Amino acid sequence: MPQRSTHKSRKARLEKRGWTVGNTREFLALSEDEATLIEIRLSLAEAVRRRRSSRGWSQLQLAKHIESSQSRVAKMEAGDVSCSIDLLVRALLAMGCSRKDLARSIGPRAA
Amino acid sequence: MPQRSTHKSRKARLEKRGWTVGNTREFLALSEDEATLIEIRLSLAEAVRRRRSSRGWSQLQLAKHIESSQSRVAKMEAGDVSCSIDLLVRALLAMGCSRKDLARSIGPRAA
């Protein structure tokens, strides 16, 4: 259970990504599950960026490979709300991730 | 690379779930990535059923908990196309899965 002082920065981070973090209900009402889901998404988003840049690919190159567009790749990596986990996983698979790699990205304390 | 003899049964299994497995292109054109993605979904689908029944919950009970409907839960567990990974993950989180548990379900040779 994170202590109160961390909430504000987390809220800011999440809202920047476009998440509606308790617009009516207070932020503290954000359930653990919702928070976990978002963390998983961000974790995958970071994995996409890491994989891509370690391959020396531009967002445009990756976009071509997964039949998407540069803007969508940018949003994926930004952890935008408009990107599903499915899409993130597809991107990772396209960059050679194995199920094991994916599991690592999804699991806690992903490096 | 699976040998030819396994393809037919896999195709049958997948099409039963509603997947369009190479309707124009041949089945063999199903990329490894597409196959992996489907396997991950099925793996999560099974995890949902396992978790639910080990809790002694009916599909209806789970549906209530995740604010969904019995039919959707049935489809989730059946690995239906109309269910996203996001939905499966949300269901698992609602049943107390940790990120670690999720990683296990997604990873290869999930028990």
Place this chain on the structure above:
DNA sequence: TGGGCATATGTCCGATGTGACATATACTCG
């Protein structure tokens, strides 16, 4: 036999996701 319960399947339509495009910012190299 029939009522009750769990699960499966099909359909509908409102909600959300996604590719594409336009545009903005920022950095590099002449």
Place this chain on the structure above:
DNA sequence: CGAGTATATGTCACATCGGACATATGCCCA
């Protein structure tokens, strides 16, 4: 400075997802 490249952000039309409902099947028990 301007041209080229990489990334970010906003918008939109179309596709897919998902909750809800109806209905079907199968099982158990009185």
